[in-house]
Amino acid sequence: MAASPSPARRSGLPSPCGAGDPAAMPALTRRPVKDSHQQGWHVYYFDVLAGWIGERAGVPHDGDHWGWHCGFHPGSHPGECTRGAAATFDDARAGFMRDWQVFLSKRSPADFEEWRYQRAHNAWKQAIWDAGHKLPTQAVAGMSKCFCGAIINVKTSGDHVRARHMEKAAN
16 A cells, blocks of 8 residues: 655645545555454554455355455545455455545545544543543533643533644544
8 A cells, every 4th residue: 555655744634635646645554453353454544544454254155255444434424434345355455445545535634633633532531531530521510620630611621632632642
């Protein structure tokens, strides 16, 4: 899944290849899925989980044993994420790449940012609970204390996550 070594970026965000120049598309990277029963890889575009390629479970002996899922949510609309099946890994990878080029051509930097915010919010929410705190929505007064020490409420929690915890979630 190789492409141009120097991806085009604006404001630190990926630039979708809506112009249709595949050479401008940065390389997708694969990271193994930790599953002892079947081989699989998560596919990343920069830091965004773009999909999956791997062995399918429960497939009859004569069925297509490899599959893919392409796309991410939030940051896309219902029906834009695709999936498919193939007889070989190479065919599954080719199917993923075909679907990814279509999916990517419809993305804006805001779509990637929406996915990144959701990842940061989920990490923040787990860290709040791990620290023994409640979310503002779980407190009667609608206010809580973040694990970083800031006092937050229902209205300010989203801005607080964006301002103080987005970068930490990416690491």
